[in-house]
Amino acid sequence: MGSIDIPQTQTVALVRDLGGSVEFKTDYPVPTPGRNEVLAKVLYTGVCQSDLHTRAGTAAGPDGNPITQIKLPHVGGHEGIGQIISLGPDIMHGTGIKVGGLVGIRFSSRICRRCEFCLAGTEQYCVNSTNHLHHEDGSFQEYIALDADYLTVLPDDVDPVVMGPVLCAGLTAYKAVLNANLRPGHWVVVVGAGGGLGHLAVQYARAQGALVIAVDTGPGKRDFICEIGAQEFIDFAKEDPIKRVQEITGLGAHAAIVTAGNAKAFAHACEMLRVGGSLSCVGIPPGRPCLETPICTIVIKGLRITGNLVGSLKECMEAVDLVRRGVVKPVIKVRKFKELPQVYEEMERGDIAGRVVLQIAQ
Ligand SMILES: [Zn+2]
Ligand SMILES: [Zn+2]
Known part of the structure; x- marks a missing residue:
């Protein structure tokens, strides 16, 4: 992979108010990867029921109560597949993290590694965690910064089109x-x-x-x-x-x-x-x-x-491997990024068999 021009701004699907509509904003800043972060170009993303709940203002918050703590404006998406295009400072060598590698953008975004739940391998319940639904912008954007220490590094031979829905659903x-x-x-x-x-x-x-x-x-x-x-x-x-x-x-x-x-x-x-x-x-x-x-x-x-609130990163890799080996086959329909509002309407009507995947990178 040669050097890539990283633009200053990008298109994101944004919700300003919970219960409001989805708006495409074309001048949203592209994040700069910080210490121990990677910058990935988002290729594809699934659309999850909880994105719809969040847009509609009917989601449960991190504590199970109706949402009070969602970052606004909200950029949803937590079933994304990205390709690393640059590395921030201090990435540890020997972790399989490389420019050009495929990564997952999942619900859990950062964990503490020290709390009881992290130590038990149930880090999706980490008491100091953040996620791509309530706290951080998700995969309904063209570029995303991800924590290298909790990165979902995917094998090089997976099909990025079908793999998104495996990461949450x-x-x-x-x-x-x-x-x-x-x-x-x-x-x-x-x-x-x-x-x-x-x-x-x-x-x-x-x-x-x-x-x-x-x-x-x-x-x-x-x-x-x-x-x-x-x-x-x-x-x-x-x-x-x-x-x-x-x-x-x-x-x-x-x-x-x-x-x-x-x-x-x-x-x-x-x-x-x-x-x-x-x-x-x-x-x-x-x-x-x-x-x-x-x-x-x-x-x-x-x-x-x-x-059942998602699963651990280890369980995620097991779920990915069963798809990679063809034992489980996600049934998906690829749509354009711009079709997200229509996709939400179809999901509300229960019209979709399988999963919709949006193509984000052109
Ligand atoms: Zn989900
Ligand atoms: Zn923890």
Whole structure:
């Protein structure tokens, strides 16, 4: 890679007020990489439901409360793939960090490495962390400065077009599957299976040898979901999913992964589980609704309930590797950067099967 002219300004997709519209600003400053940072040119980025929540003003903040601490103006995007174009001072040698290398732009941007959660390898919960949703400008821009010490260094041979959605949707889906403790032949229900997160959860669950019952609705979803490997499809608008899961599994499913942002879906999922079953919560319903499952059901059935906020960098690299090896195949549709406002509208209507990826670099 030869020397690259780095411009002073760039185009970003900016939201001035939460709940406001997306505006393209063409004279936003290009960051200068500071000590131990790299500057990357953003090639592609996925569009996540939480970007939409943030734009719409319905997101939860870092403490789980409705957002009060989001940096404004807000530049979203946390499923980006970039290429390093320059290195700031003091980058350590021997770390695989090089100009021309591919890097991920993920939800977690910086961590402290010293708190209890960092030390435990669960650094996504770091008490001193920052992320590309609440605190720092994300991948809806042409250039980004990233912390070299917590850099997502990707192998040179990955396909940058498909890899973006793996970094948030894929990682979260992979983590939810790990938390479901699946064994070969176990039944897992994936609710919202046709969406960006759901279609990856179906495939990561299949990679563990589990049998998948996909729940979704809408034209074309059945064919789409069966093509990516689900054994059964339930159209929740046409059939009773709880009854159907009991019919298919006999005793109920071993696990349920709910990616839908709908509170009722979580309560229904608990009803689908067998004794000792686990519920992996992934979707975040807007507002602050509670899980409507009676405590007696949780106690008597011995259910296990986990929350899933992305995953660690190590788990991210495992999720990336399964895609790199062709075991999991993100289904994506590439759109232009300028189409982001329309993409948000389509996501609000639930029209998108798989994931939209925006092409950022021209
Ligand atoms: Zn996300
Ligand atoms: Zn920490």
